[in-house]
Each structure stands twice: as structure tokens, then as C-alpha cells.
Amino acid sequence: MPLDEDALLVSSFRKTSSSAASAGMERTSAFPRLPSLKHMADSIRFSAPPSAQGEGNDVPDVDEKNPGKGPLIPRMPKRSRRIKEASVTVMFGGGPGPGHGRSHTKLTDAALTKTGICFDGEGQLLDRIPLLEVSRVAVEEIDGAEWVRVSTFPEGESSGRWYCLRDELGSAREWADAITATREKRAAYIENYWRQLRLRLRRIHNSQPVQLFMTLVICASFISVCAEAQEQPVAGSSLANSIAIGDLFFTIVFTVELMINFYVNFFLRFARNPWNLLDSLIVFLSLISVINYWTARDERLFILSNARAFRIFRLAGKFTQLRRIMDAIGMSIKPMASGFLIALIFASTFTVLGTGFFKASDPDNFGTFSRTFWTLWLAVAFGIWENDLSFLNENASINFGVVIYMFFFVVAMLWISLQVVLAILLENFVSAQQIEEGRAATDELKVAKLQRESTGGLDVLLDAMMSEYETTDGLMKGITLVFRFLDSFQEGLIGFEDVYMGLKKLNTMTDIQLSGFDWSILTQDSTLLDSDERISLPNFHRMIITQLQNHVQWHVAKVQAMNPDSIESRWTLSALRILFLDEKKRKIGGASSPRSPLSVPQLQDLEDGLTRKERPRTVFSSCFDSNAERNPPPVNMAYSIPKTLRKHMSNLDEACLEDGGGGDV
Secondary structure, three states, rough: OOOOHHHHHOOOOOOOOOOOOOOOOOOOOOOOOOOOOOOOOOOOOOOOOOOOOOOOOOOOOOOOOOOOOOOOOOOOOOOOHHEEEEEEEEEEOOOOOHHHEEEEEEEEEEEOOOOEEEOOOOOOEEEEEEHHHHEEEEEEEEOOEEEEEEEEEOOOOOOOOOOEEEEEEOHHHHHHHHHHHHHHHHHHHHHHHHHHHHHHHHHHHOHHHHHHHHHHHHHHHHHHHHHHHOOOOOOOOOHHHHHHHHHHHHHHHHHHHHHHHHHHHHOOHOOOOOOHHHHHHHHHHHHHHHHHOOOOHHHHHHHHHHHHHHHHHHHHHHOOHHHHHHHHHHHHHHHHHHHHHHHHHHHHHHHHHHHHOOOOHHHHOOOHHHHHHHHHHHHHOOOOOOOOOOOEEOOOOOOOOHHHHHHHHHHHHHHHHHHHHHHHHHHHHHHHHHHHHHHHHHHOOOOHHHHHHHHOOOOHHHHHHHHHHHHHHHHHHEEEHHHHHHHOOOOOOOEEEHHHHHHHHOOOOOOOOOOOOHHHHHHHOOOOOOOOOEEEEEHHHHHHHHHHHHHHHHHHHHHHHHOOOOOOHHHHHHHHHHHHHHHHHHHHOOOOOOOOOOHHHHHHHHHHHOOOOOOOOHHHHHHHHHHHHHHOOOOOOHHHHHHHHHHHOOOHHHHHHOOOOOOOO
């Protein structure tokens, strides 16, 4: 579901900027601490990977209002969205935890967009700085060269990390001015008065009291229309005037509500909702009718007052069950049109035959095509059969021509054509209802998942990985890609602070907030960590696969609980749960190998196959060549990869070679 813009609002943010001068600092722009960075979805969301050359020319536009749409690991934005770009040398360091003293220097491409600063990581994003998380921008002199230093707030995605960058042209001042100006422009957009007014009105308009009031007004309006149709008041009478005043009140209320709805959902959000378009048409016709009644009183326009009867359909847009039924009927109309076309062809054929056979004997009912069609329509609608066509001749003998004609007409139209139309309608209506029930079950599962995600852990990440990587080989590659993204210092090892910071920058539906307690559970009481409290790529694979097993098992249990009356589904899902328990029992019994499920050469080949360019051996080779012997996996490990996945994982080298040694997963 699309993210509502009130989640993007920073209500108490106020933009300020100041300049200062100090030793070694020529220009500084300081910004205030933001009150709530957690709920500020000021993130760059990408929906497609860049081209093979990493140019990003074919990447669709950034989608900030739909988190989780697109690849899990963000990509560089396309060039049309870059305000400033260059090949830069970037130094970054700091952050939470004991690793705040680390730093890393890298030559890469940097791009400034309207929402952040992006650094290319050879096929995927290396890092990104949301502009509203920037606390200070300064131009400093380091070793005789000017660098742009960007500091961030500790509460944001970057967790207080600092960045220093300079391009080959040495235009540090230009970068500082561009970053400062873009940030101030972004802040001005966030706190724009009309934008915040629109968001406040949207919250009020969508609130339960307002929607309940509109429901009561719609019901009262329909009762008024029914009372007018029943009483038929004389023009100018007190009852007619009271009904007219009530209609004026209802029209004003509906017009104001429609204007507010249009303003707070301007424009595509409003236009994409068919119920809003129906409301617009009804309100427009009601306005013409009311204006005509109180001014010109043109009798030709009085017919527009009948449009008030359609106001009751607005309830379908406010009640879930009514909306589901109406949506199901709407989804059934298009397939049913084919059945109607067949019925129309049969009816037209019998109309032509009836006109040719019986126009002389009964010209009033069969004299022309239209008369014959109306006569046959009355027969289909079980109306009164009044015509001069008799199945008996004057001598009381049977007129077989009339009998045969009517027999085939009844069989073709009533027993075949109309039944086919009804069958198509019912089939598609039931299918549409099942789709709606599936959506309702999905929403129920989402509510349960939100309660589970609020307790911490990797459920959001696991959901995204299961959705993006469909095959086992793809999932194994995805785990390595996530590890590379979290390993921003490119050391081949990541700690809690790296995971904590990197998970917040992944393109997931909601932010992943990992606690130290969660990290202890994920790493099996730190048994997967080395002496420096960091995890290697082999053990990271083991950790994620174990969590994926638990994640799938939880979903199986929830789906089973949602279908208690389906015997087939119940026992199928129960069998899956037994398989999970059997796998767990096998692990605890010591049947699994204590060694890492992925050998060091396999992971090295997987890493080489995922990179677009040849990387230095110092980046990951130190982890694979020496750390495997220095920090082997614990021999008392109770978790391993399921047997069903091992045969796929043993062929990861061949899978990487088949991919051509790289490319997007």
C-alpha cells in the first residue's frame, strides 16, 4: 500500500542556517537537530537497477511515497534526477557503537539529488545521506587540499557518521554551496504552509468522526428523496419548500466535502479512485439542479434533480463490505459483455426471421425489426404475450411454423443464451469475491506481521528478500549482496553497528530497528561472532538462512490458523510444520555437519561473480583466506542449512558462471 504523506511530515521542523569561521574551517552551514528522524520518510526509493555500465540512465523516477517498491538494495538515481555529480574521493567514518573510530577512503562516483547524496558502490549503492539528516556542511583544509565535510545527526539513517569528499577539480566550495542550497530547498518544501495544511486536512477528512457524519448525511439525503417521491408535494407548499431547503443543505455539504477531498488528495490520488469520479458527477448535477430551482426554474432542467437518488451509492465508497460487492460486480461486467453479445446475436437473428415470417399475419407486432424485437423482448422478460400470432390455423390445425419458431426461440434465448450470461456473471462474481477475501486475509496477515515486527528482528528484511529473490541460487546471491551493502568499510566483517546502520538504509516497507538484544538472538548468543564481536560472510549466510526457516514456519502457522475449516489446507500445512520440526530435531540430534554450509572457495567465487568489476584481493580475500582458519565456525553449532537447500548451494559456482560473472540479481 502507498505510504500516506502524513508519515512524511516533520511537524516541528524549522529551517535555520548560520555561518561561522574558525581555524582550518573556511565556510560552515549548521542545521538544527530534527525532532523525529525515525518517521521522516525523506528517502530515495529506486524501482529498477542501473544499466550494465552503472550509468543509471534507464532507472525510473524516484518513488518516495512507496517504500519497499523496487530492489531491496538501493541503486544510484538516474542522471535526469542528479543536481550535481562527479567522481570524488570520499572519506567516511564514525557512527554508533565501539566502531565509531573507524574510517574508510574510496574513489567513487557521487550524485546530489533533491533528497540526498548518493555514493556508487559498483553496481549497488555504497551509501546515501538524506539531506534532512545533515547537521553541518563545512569546507575544511586537509593536507593542503579543500574538502567538503558533511556531518549527520545521530538519530537518522547515517547514525552520526561524517563524510569528507573532494572531486578531481577541487571544487569543494561548489559542492558545499550545492548541498546547502539543496538542503534548504528541501526543508522549505517540508515545512511549506500549504503542504502542511493539506496534510492536516487529510487527517481530519479521513478521520472516523468526519466519515461517520458524511454517512449520516448521505442516508438523510436519500430518505428525503424517497419522501419526496412518495408525497409528491405541490410546488410552493410548505413541504416542497422544506424539501428544497434540505436539498440545498445536502448539496452544500457534499460540495464542501468534495472540494476538501480534491484538495487533500490532489491530483492523481483523487482521480485514480472511481468513487471520487462518481461523487464529482453526482455533485455537479445536484449543483445545477439546485441553482436552477432557486434562480431560473427552467422546467427542462428539473429532470436533473433525479440525480440525487444516486447519492446513496456513495456509501459503497465508505463501507468495506459494500465496496467489495460493488467492486465484484464491476469486475464481472467486462467478462459478462461477451455473453451479452452472444445473446444479442441470437435475438437479432430471431428478430429478422420473425419479421420475415409473420409481418403479414401480425403487422402490429412483427411488421418491422424494432416491433419484432420488442415483442420478443417481452417474451424473454416473461411479460404479457399479447399479439395476433396464433399457433392454430383457421381450421383448428396446428401451425407448425409458429410452434417451431417459438420452440427454438425459447431454447436458444431462455435456456441457453441467458443462462450463459448468468453463469458468466456468477463465476466472475464469485472469483472477484474470492480475490477480495484473499486481500482481506492478506491485510489480516499484515496486521499480525506488524505486531511481530514491532518486537524487533529481521522480519521486514526477510519478507523483502523472499519477494525479490525467487530461486534458491538467487536467494544465496541476495544474502551476499546484503552483506556487501552492510559492509560499507569493505573489511569482510560486520558488527552490530554496521548492521544497525545499514538495515535502516535498505529499501524496505518499514524501517528496520535492530536492538542489541535482537542481535544477540540472531547471532545465537554471539557464537557466530569472532573475537572482535563481528560476523563473517559464511556465518552471515548461516544466520540469515536460519531466520528464513523460522520466518517461513511462522507464516505457515498463521496461514493454518486463518483456514481452520479447510481440511485439505489444514493437513497440508500441518505436514509442512512437521517437516520443520523434523529438521529441527535432526539438527539438535547432531546429524548436521558442524562446518559452515558454504565453503570458503564457494563464497569467494560467489562474491567474485556478483561484482561488476575486478575488486582488489584486500577487500574480501583477507576474510576468506585467513579468517576462516583463524575463526572457524563453532563446533557446537545447532543450526545448519536444510538438506533440501544444500544441493542448490553446492552449485553456486556454476550458477555464478552462468550469470556471466556479474549482473543484477
